[in-house]
Amino acid sequence: MSKPNELDATTLASLTRSGTLAVADVAKAIIARVDARGEEVQAYAWFDRDQIVTEARRLDAAETKGPLHGVPIGVKDVINTKDMPTQHNTSRYRDSRPGVDAACVDMLRTAGALIVGKTVTTEFATTNRGGPTRNPIALDCTPGGSSSGSAAAVADFQATIALGTQTGGSTIRPASFCGIYGWKPTWNSISREGLKMYSATCDTLGLYARSTDDLALLADVFRLDALEQATPWGLAGMRIGVCRSPVWHKAMPATEAAMASGIACLRDAGAVVSEVALPPPFEAIHDAHRKILRREGRAAFLNEYAATSDIHDDFRAIVENRDDYSIAETRAAYRLADECRLIFDDIAAGYDLILTPSVTGEAPEGIELTGDASFNSMWTLLQVPVVNVPGFTGPNGRPVGLSLVARRYQDRKVIACAKLVGAAFMAEQSKAA
Secondary structure: OOOHHHOOHHHHHHHHHHOOOOHHHHHHHHHHHHHHHHHHHOOEEEOOHHHHHHHHHHHHHOOOOOOOOOOEEEEEOOEOOOOOOOOOOOHHHOOOOOOOOOHHHHHHHHOOOEEEEEEOOOHHHOOOEOOOOOEOOEOOEOOOOOOHHHHHHHHOOOOOEEEEEEOOOOOHHHHHHHOOEEEEOOOOOOOOOOEOOOOOOOOEEEEEEOOHHHHHHHHHHOOOOOOOOOOOOOOOOOEEEEOOOOOHHHOOHHHHHHHHHHHHHHHHOOOEEEEOOOOHHHHHHHHHHHHHHHHHHHHHOHHHHHHOOOOOHHHHHHHOOOOOOOHHHHHHHHHHHHHHHHHHHHHHOOOOEEEEEOOOOOOOEEOOEOOOOHHHHHHHHHOOOEEEEEEEEOOOOOEEEEEEEOOOOOHHHHHHHHHHHHHHHHHHHHHHO
């Protein structure tokens, strides 16, 4: 049998609930993996071995065993935890303990999860400046950001599931770079209470896993909307739109090749694949995303700016509106976002799924920057569900994922279809190998 830390959550929870596997043994396996790889990958900002063992023993003694019983979960360090610091990767909050769980963490604990630590984030989950975390697939490369540690921990078997956040591309980009599944749910379908605020319009909890079954399990835990209609049993006949987005010119050869391979794979499986042409308003959607983030960031970081003399200049620039965006420009950005949501809802109604790039290319070398989120920000502003599906690699052998998108509140549909698409991508790669 695989080591406990290598199992997916669905399998692991079944074993722990039946008593076949002790949560204490799961904890030992996670600790052993972190001891072996922690210094290289540096996924965790907080990892207390004694605390993990104590909590594992408590779970083993519990009479009630929930759907996530004993599943080890990492939590991004901008999400409050009652028994661990929440430090936001910034000096002002060093060793800060809010003493209460964020709503999402509370739900996971109620479901029996074993919270194993706080994962590294970029400062306030906002900047593109990298932290210490390295990509476990290629240690000389970034794992992406801002949910750097969460993606790396899951990819390196240091957690089974991890929580991230996304305001631009902070969940999907790291999932692609690290070769795992990443899910950005429909905006506000999972409570954001207890998460550091940046943009009320865009901030969304993100979730990482190594299987779509685990994403479906998380959808159950968070009680997302049921399917509106049955999902197809296979890809044959599925209507899939290809949206290269208004920033397709930023695609590098690795992404161009992944898109071409993905489309061919889906067509070979019998899917009806056609190009999606976005109307003119979408040409300005990335600019609108930036203007909305800058407007909402001014309010979100004002207190940090006023109270912290050595705050990084990135945040000073946001609060001081150095981009000099006018009130009229901001109003126009919000109007455009509303218009594009309505238009996309009608476009997406004509398809079972939309296929789109997850990233501009492979994870770049170096950890100073976390990569380009250009292919993510539109979907975040549209507030739709997105799942990164791994399966392809670039010329340097590093992962390149593709994203599946659908209408708002169709998260379960996207997850179910991601299982079919992921299996097809993996089969294609196996044949190529």
